[in-house]
Amino acid sequence: MSDPGAIPDLDTNRALAEWLEWQLRQVRNRIRELEVKAEQERRARERARAGQPWKIQPKRSGETAMLHRGGCSLYSAQLGFINRQEAMIALTEPGIEHCQICNPQTGLVEA
Structure with missing residues (x-):
């Protein structure tokens, strides 16, 4: 015999299904929020990279001239930074x- 005060099994399962559907909606909303945030961060990185300076290490005896990102520690130049368009041109120079x-070519030829 079933307990007269007990909630019927069918009602319990319906309530559980409604709660699980609510939880799933919450998770899907959070996923959408995170996807939007990730896309915004990706675009911000692209903008930052596009505005980043580059520098050209002059040719020295026995070496060729070399294009670097502005922050590259292999060649430190305090002046003479070039912009994105100039860096793209430098990449085509023999x-x-x-x-x-x-x-330094990463981000130049992709955009």
Whole structure:
């Protein structure tokens, strides 16, 4: 015999289903929020990279000129930074190589 004060099994399962559906909606909303945030962060990184300065290490005897990102520690230049467009032009010049450490070409040819 069932307890006269007990909630019927069908009602319990319906309530459980409603609660699980609510939880699923909450999780899906959070996923959408996180996707939007990740996309905003990706765009911010792209904007920051596009505005980043580059520098050209002059040619010295036995070496070729080399393009670096502005923050590359292999070549420290206090002045003479170039912008994105100038760096793109430098990449096409035959006498200028790109630094294998800071990879200044990344982000230039993609955008």
